[in-house]
Amino acid sequence: METVGLARSGGRSGAENARVERVRERANWMRRRLLGMIVDAGQGHPGGDLSSADILASLYFDILRIDPKAPSALDRDRFVMSKGHCTGALYTALAGAGFFAEAELDTYLKPGSRLNGHPNRAYLPGVETNTGPLGHGLPVAVGIAVAGQIDGADFRTFVLTGDGELQEGSVWEAAMFAGHRGLGKLTVIVDRNRLQQGAKTEDTNSLEPLADKWRAFGWQVAGVDGHDHAALLAAFDAAAEPRDKPLVIIADTHKGQGVSFMRDQAGWHHGVPNAEQYAEALRELGAELEAEMK
Amino acid sequence: MAAANAPAGLFDCRDAYVRAVEELAAADNRIVAVVNDSVGSSKLGKFRDRFPDRLINVGIAEQNMVGVGAGLANGGKIPFVSGAGSFLTARAMEQIKADCAYSEQNVKLCGISSGVAYGELGATHHSIEDIAWLRAIDKLTVIVPADPWETAAAIKAAAAHDGPVYVKISRMPVPELARPAGAAFAIGKAETLCEGGDIALVVNGTLVHRALAAAEALAAEGVAARVVNMATVSPLDTDALAAAAATGAIVTAEEGLAHGGLGGAVAEYCAQHAPVRMRMLGFAGFQPTGSVDWLFERSGLTAEGIAAAAREMLALRG
Structure with a gap:
């Protein structure tokens, strides 16, 4: 079985450092904000939110060509959040990118809020398709990429899937077709935190050899440390190179990343920190921030 | 064509x-x-x-x-x-x-x-x-x-x-219905193909031409049946349904389950807004193997089956 090398960041220029620092700061802000939203709402999916926060920060605050004032522009890059339960990460990214006012984050999961437990494009600008049931994002993203292919358009389409989600058959129907069509402007990121709702993916219905599966479906495969902002940006920059195959980036991540007592704990898939835990989480995130600011 | x-x-x-x-x-x-x-x-x-x-x-x-x-x-x-x-x-x-x-x-x-x-x-x-x-x-x-x-x-x-x-x-062979010049289709708008005040036949799809034939047979018996082509099931044309209900009896017929489809939609509306006696023609459940015509006949989805249901309704009304 072929394995995938895990890209980690190396030496960088000053401009590159500025890009990375901005994404790092935004990801840290997303983490602090989404934990507060979950505490306030009394429910949420902190494990997956924290697992995917660095990926979303890299996309929304650097990579995606999007204009919050023109959320329906035909030539916009698309980001499809296939793991639709991770709205803490998605909504903080969308608010941070300017699709709606940051203050609206305080309405998360409240009666009548536009910030549903799963995203809704009919209410909320910036959402591309309504997800929640798993295995829906990739087929829709493939359709978007086919539309672009027919038109010879330049926009890129990104999809974030969970890893447990890859147990859904519809993912592989879409993966097969994307390989067949040679959708070179399509990039999937797998949030490979190795935990699904109740257990490890490999104990439930094993995904490995995962890279081989994608290769066999006609995809180019890359690996990245999904919490290394410089490596994520480099992987997304490389994804812009002309390709005649779709690309999957398998991001090695940790559920609950950034909060020590949540990290790699399946129990924090759902869950709400109590006051003491929330304070501890903020301290950890603040300490991290302070360390970066030196 | x-x-x-x-x-x-x-x-x-x-x-x-x-x-x-x-x-x-x-x-x-x-x-x-x-x-x-x-x-x-x-x-x-x-x-x-x-x-x-x-x-x-x-x-x-x-x-x-x-x-x-x-x-x-x-x-x-x-x-x-x-x-x-x-x-x-x-x-x-x-x-x-x-x-x-x-x-x-x-x-x-x-x-x-x-x-x-x-x-x-x-x-x-x-x-x-x-x-x-x-x-x-x-x-x-x-x-x-x-x-x-x-x-x-x-x-x-x-x-x-x-x-x-x-x-x-449908792929089932159907005739082209006679329509007045200038007839237009609109989503959510039913088509009253035949005026009549004694009973209403609310149908769609492959059952429409059968309902028209049933109305012809009923007319020969002195019964004026209204034939409503309810092509749009969602959203329903409730004005057309209210007029159908005003006849006092409705028979629905469709190439689908007898429950839950067009008949079910009509019944939901009528039960709440225009109570009227109804019969719902369709398939009772999973169908056996057989030709399309045989399947239609065994479930009464024919001109004769629709006319017979209409006669039963009129008899009940006395």
Whole structure:
């Protein structure tokens, strides 16, 4: 079985450092904000939110060509959040990118809020398709990429899937077709935190050899440390190179990343920190921030 | 108009469907067709030859077909997603709900060879549950055209409508209905094909011409039956239903389950807003193997069956 090398960041220029620092700061802000939203709402999916926060920060605050004032522009890059339960990460990214006012984050999961437990494009600008049931994002993203292919358009389409989600058959129907069509402007990121709702993916219905599966479906495969902002940006920059195959980036991540007592704990898939835990989480995130600011 | 596999004077509505889609595609390059290895059964071979870049064949993969349709709509296209009604609806139901209806995407779903068109192939291939399932989904327009004219008109109306639409397309030979000059199709607007005040026959699809024949037989007996073609099941034309209920009795008939579909929709409205005695004709459940005609006859989905149901209703009323 072929394995995938895990890209980690190396030496960088000053401009590159500025890009990375901005994404790092935004990801840290997303983490602090989404934990507060979950505490306030009394429910949420902190494990997956924290697992995917660095990926979303890299996309929304650097990579995606999007204009919050023109959320329906035909030539916009698309980001499809296939793991639709991770709205803490998605909504903080969308608010941070300017699709709606940051203050609206305080309405998360409240009666009548536009910030549903799963995203809704009919209410909320910036959402591309309504997800929640798993295995829906990739087929829709493939359709978007086919539309672009027919038109010879330049926009890129990104999809974030969970890893447990890859147990859904519809993912592989879409993966097969994307390989067949040679959708070179399509990039999937797998949030490979190795935990699904109740257990490890490999104990439930094993995904490995995962890279081989994608290769066999006609995809180019890359690996990245999904919490290394410089490596994520480099992987997304490389994804812009002309390709005649779709690309999957398998991001090695940790559920609950950034909060020590949540990290790699399946129990924090759902869950709400109590006051003491929330304070501890903020301290950890603040300490991290302070360390970066030196 | 020639339909190669239909007897003289009768037409396969798939021909009208593909002509309409080709006409739309010639005028608007946003029109694309998405199929599940169903180019032949959807009669889209000529479309593929004329617009090769706009025929997207995902292979035998209905969940992906509908998801891809939703994505194409996101990308600015107007996709006509066509597959055998049984597989398109049952296999991809969650994609229809979440990706098309709940996401309010501009996708046109075309259930081909629906109802019991695949008579001998059995209940796996019959699509008699589709209307019951789909009319339960919010924001999804559901249309069951009766003949070639209405099929073409419904397809054009679906293309012009900004939102998800399901069109149930028959392959069963049907006659072209006589309509007054200037007749127009509108989504959500029923067509009263025959005025009458004694009883109302509320029907759609392949049952419309049978209901007209039933009304003719009843007229010979001095009964004035009103025939309402309720092509749009969702949203219902409640004004037309109120007028139908005012006759005092309604018989519904459809090429689908006797419960949950058109009859169910009419009953829900009437029970709450215009109480009236009703009979609902359709299939009672899974159907055995057999020819389409035999299946229709054994469930009373014929002119005689509709007329007999009407007579029973009139007798009950005394």
